[in-house]
Amino acid sequence: MSVIIRGLSRRFGSAQALQDIELSVRAGEFVALLGPSGSGKTTLLRILAGLDFADGGTVQIGGVPMEGVPARRRGIGFVFQNYALFRHMTVFENVAFGLRVRPRASRPPEAEIAARVRRLLERMGIPELERRLPEQISGGQRQRVALARALAIEPPLLLLDEPFGALDAAVRHGLRRWLRELHNEMSLTSLFVTHDQEEAMALADRVAVLQAGRIAQIDTPEMVLERPANAFVAGFLGQAARLPAMLRDGAVDFAPLPLPPLPREALVSAPDRDGPVQAFIRAHEWRAEPAAPGQANAVLRSARPSGGMLQADIALGELTVEALLPAGPLRAGSPCLLRPLTARLFPA
Numbered sequence: 001m002s003v004i005i006r007g008l009s010r011r012f013g014s015a016q017a018l019q020d021i022e023l024s025v026r027a028g029e030f031v032a033l034l035g036p037s038g039s040g041k042t043t044l045l046r047i048l049a050g051l052d053f054a055d056g057g058t059v060q061i062g063g064v065p066m067e068g069v070p071a072r073r074r075g076i077g078f079v080f081q082n083y084a085l086f087r088h089m090t091v092f093e094n095v096a097f098g099l100r101v102r103p104r105a106s107r108p109p110e111a112e113i114a115a116r117v118r119r120l121l122e123r124m125g126i127p128e129l130e131r132r133l134p135e136q137i138s139g140g141q142r143q144r145v146a147l148a149r150a151l152a153i154e155p156p157l158l159l160l161d162e163p164f165g166a167l168d169a170a171v172r173h174g175l176r177r178w179l180r181e182l183h184n185e186m187s188l189t190s191l192f193v194t195h196d197q198e199e200a201m202a203l204a205d206r207v208a209v210l211q212a213g214r215i216a217q218i219d220t221p222e223m224v225l226e227r228p229a230n231a232f233v234a235g236f237l238g239q240a241a242r243l244p245a246m247l248r249d250g251a252v253d254f255a256p257l258p259l260p261p262l263p264r265e266a267l268v269s270a271p272d273r274d275g276p277v278q279a280f281i282r283a284h285e286w287r288a289e290p291a292a293p294g295q296a297n298a299v300l301r302s303a304r305p306s307g308g309m310l311q312a313d314i315a316l317g318e319l320t321v322e323a324l325l326p327a328g329p330l331r332a333g334s335p336c337l338l339r340p341l342t343a344r345l346f347p348a
């Protein structure tokens with residue numbers, strides 16, 4: 001079910017939580033909302049769900065304007081971070097809840113509700129838990145029950161707000177893959193809030209990066225990483241070194257840092273005009289060769305093997321640069337000649 005958001009704004013007192021949000025999600029798409037704390041992710045999701053209201057702008061879900069449509073009529077599955085289950089209800093009853101509270105005319109018969117709940121619990125890999133209370137199951141299992149409860153009403157749109165926030169890395173990993181499979185199998189449209197960039201990259205068809213209530217960029221995971229739209233996105237994603245530099249006469253000059261200049265042709269992106277810039281260089285975009293102490297511009301501080309490469313901390317003047325280098329003769333303490341292969345530049 002498509003979602004079209006136009007010019008959406010929301011202010012809380014003096015805090016502009018959302019400003020002029022434009023976002024179109026196609027039916028069947030999985031979009032991650034990624035951004036630092038306070039950037040407006042939860043507020044956006046709550047407005048879509050009908051749990052909060054915008055000061056301006058419009059939302060259409062499945063082509064229908066949502067103004068005045070209460071949350072319960074939107075047919076949206078919503079999973080919160082704390083996945084509050086009903087404590088006094090069994091797992092089975094929790095999952096059945098959304099179907100049982102439907103008006104009589106659209107409520108499935110009890111046998112069908114039971115069959116649907118059991119199918120979902122089976123699908124979640126927790127059929128044996130149906131008689132337990134929430135306090136008698138683990139956090140990861142509770143998370144699955146919360147998802148089953150949201151999915152029981154067969155929502156065409158699923159909104160997830162940091163659903164794996166409280167879980168350890170291993171459980172999180174498993175649930176992540178499983179959620180993506182579920183999304184595909186059930187032909188859902190999903191919006192997923194996270195501040196874990198690896199999670200967003202692993203799951204989403206497109207990633208919307210929020211910066212202080214605005215969408216800084218919306219693009220495929222590859223594009224937001226490779227072609228960040230601005231310095232904020234370049235700094236927020238992909239752990240890049242940020243170096244001050246000067247773009248002049250077709251090259252990047254890193255002085256006073258002792259790095260060789262980079263020609264414009266080697267850059268991924270750069271402003272059209274010469275001037276002061278911030279250069280973003282990722283770990284795998286560095287090279288270092290052994291050099292005699294007089295010729296070296298850096299010293300390899302420490303290194304450990306990482307998947308056939310060398311993960312190195314390199315002292316460059318006052319800075320420490322994290323580099324992922326092809327395995328070679330460099331050892332901790334080696335003087336070396338460090339150079340970037342490329343960079344993304346943004347005006348300083």
Ligand SMILES: Nc1ncnc2c1ncn2[C@@H]1O[C@H](COP(=O)(O)OP(=O)(O)OP(=O)(O)O)[C@@H](O)[C@H]1O
Pocket residue numbers: 012013015016017035036037038039040041042043044195
């Ligand atoms: N009910 C509220 N009353 C006042 N301010 C609010 C309220 N809800 C959110 N805000 C403010 O709006 C801004 C956006 O908050 P929001 O919760 O949407 O951010 P977020 O990106 O989801 O953050 P986090 O990752 O920490 O959950 C913040 O500055 C927040 O303090």
